Amino acid sequence: MTPKVSRFLRDHAPATPCLVLDVDRVEENYRRLMAALPLARIYYAVKANPAAPVLERLVGLGSSFDAASWEEIEACLAAGSRPEGISFGNTVKKESAIRAAYAAGVRMFAFDSEAELRKLARSAPGARVYCRILVGNVGAEWPLSKKFGCELEMARELMILAGELGLDPFGLSFHVGSQQTRTDAYEAAIAKVAMLFTDLRDAGVKVRMVNLGGGYPVRYRSEVPEIDDFGAAIMGAMTEHFGNALPEIVIEPGRFMVGDAGVVSAEVVLVSRKAKDDPVRWVYLDIGRFGGLAETEGEAIKYAFRTPHDGEVDGPVTIAGPTCDSTDTLYEKANYRLPLSLDCGDRVELLATGAYVTTYASQAFNGFRPLAEHYV
Numbered sequence: 001m002t003p004k005v006s007r008f009l010r011d012h013a014p015a016t017p018c019l020v021l022d023v024d025r026v027e028e029n030y031r032r033l034m035a036a037l038p039l040a041r042i043y044y045a046v047k048a049n050p051a052a053p054v055l056e057r058l059v060g061l062g063s064s065f066d067a068a069s070w071e072e073i074e075a076c077l078a079a080g081s082r083p084e085g086i087s088f089g090n091t092v093k094k095e096s097a098i099r100a101a102y103a104a105g106v107r108m109f110a111f112d113s114e115a116e117l118r119k120l121a122r123s124a125p126g127a128r129v130y131c132r133i134l135v136g137n138v139g140a141e142w143p144l145s146k147k148f149g150c151e152l153e154m155a156r157e158l159m160i161l162a163g164e165l166g167l168d169p170f171g172l173s174f175h176v177g178s179q180q181t182r183t184d185a186y187e188a189a190i191a192k193v194a195m196l197f198t199d200l201r202d203a204g205v206k207v208r209m210v211n212l213g214g215g216y217p218v219r220y221r222s223e224v225p226e227i228d229d230f231g232a233a234i235m236g237a238m239t240e241h242f243g244n245a246l247p248e249i250v251i252e253p254g255r256f257m258v259g260d261a262g263v264v265s266a267e268v269v270l271v272s273r274k275a276k277d278d279p280v281r282w283v284y285l286d287i288g289r290f291g292g293l294a295e296t297e298g299e300a301i302k303y304a305f306r307t308p309h310d311g312e313v314d315g316p317v318t319i320a321g322p323t324c325d326s327t328d329t330l331y332e333k334a335n336y337r338l339p340l341s342l343d344c345g346d347r348v349e350l351l352a353t354g355a356y357v358t359t360y361a362s363q364a365f366n367g368f369r370p371l372a373e374h375y376v
């Protein structure tokens with residue numbers, strides 16, 4: 001938790017549940033990433049946290065943006081981004097959204113299928129397009145494999161077709177999975193993309209850009225490699241495979257940029273046991289899966305907790321949200337322990353929750369309002 005977030009919580013005691021996010025930390029993260037990968041152009045993955053103060057700060061720093069929808073493009077434009085600084089990175093787009101983006105001046109689009117490519121040829125003529133390939137997601141705590149990307153052979157054919165359809169076959173992309181904890185995941189993906197680069201060059205298609213996607217991790221309960229380790233592994237692999245004919249390098253960090261800038265402040269609503277002698281207490285918070293903690297699905301992302309009783313004797317807990325849906329149970333198997341003195345009404349903090357929380361909150365499931373947000 002940054003000192004600014006901690007001061008805000010102390011001085012304002014905002015109603016819970018809420019996210020408090022330090023925008024200066026976002027700037028620090030942007031600068032750290034630039035230092036780790038100085039040759040890469042940063043396209044912030046807006047989906048991680050699309051709040052105006054975040055986007056405006058990043059526009060001021062010269063960031064570009066990876067948008068998943070027309071609505072995210074509008075948010076970037078409203079924050080002051082130039083349309084040329086926006087990539088429409090979702091491989092699944094309504095044609096009306098492509099048309100709107102193109103009319104607004106967006107000229108870079110992702111695809112991973114022929115049908116999508118044909119939509120782009122119709123509705124974004126001449127645009128720069130890049131094909132997403134399937135790569136391994138081993139090491140990712142929030143994998144993105146299978147749903148997006150295509151096999152190399154198909155990508156090769158589609159990139160050739162892109163040129164024939166009057167589009168600019170600009171680049172290739174991949175995503176090694178979010179909260180990727182292994183630097184070698186990027187090395188393997190870069191090797192794969194480099195093979196396709198060569199094949200395409202032999203086929204007369206001069207690809208100029210490699211988009212390494214996101215995945216750069218945040219420290220939750222466990223240590224993760226430093227961003228400089230990712231930078232070194234990535235640049236090592238790029239140089240190994242491309243020599244000094246490096247293509248343009250794009251990265252699309254989401255989680256890394258905003259994750260550790262934010263803290264969710266929540267209230268303990270109930271502490272109970274299912275039997276008198278049950279060693280496991282159930283701790284119910286006023287935020288759960290439907291309040292924005294969607295990444296606790298399968299206990300994939302394991303947030304760290306702070307309580308007013310840290311350091312006291314603790315015991316095993318199951319942690320759950322406040323709604324009447326039993327899937328609104330956050331952690332049952334991940335061996336969470338919380339202080340025995342934790343009680344109803346205590347405030348607890350969930351650390352590093354600046355990414356993928358606010359926009360996952362439901363409108364009013366069980367009547368609960370979406371998560372409140374404070375940007376400091």
Ligand SMILES: Cc1ncc(COP(=O)(O)O)c(C=O)c1O
Binds near residue numbers: 048178214253
């Ligand atoms: C196309 C694309 N780029 C970038 C990201 C951001 O990934 P991360 O938050 O792991 O950096 C995502 C996440 O879903 C994505 O789908």
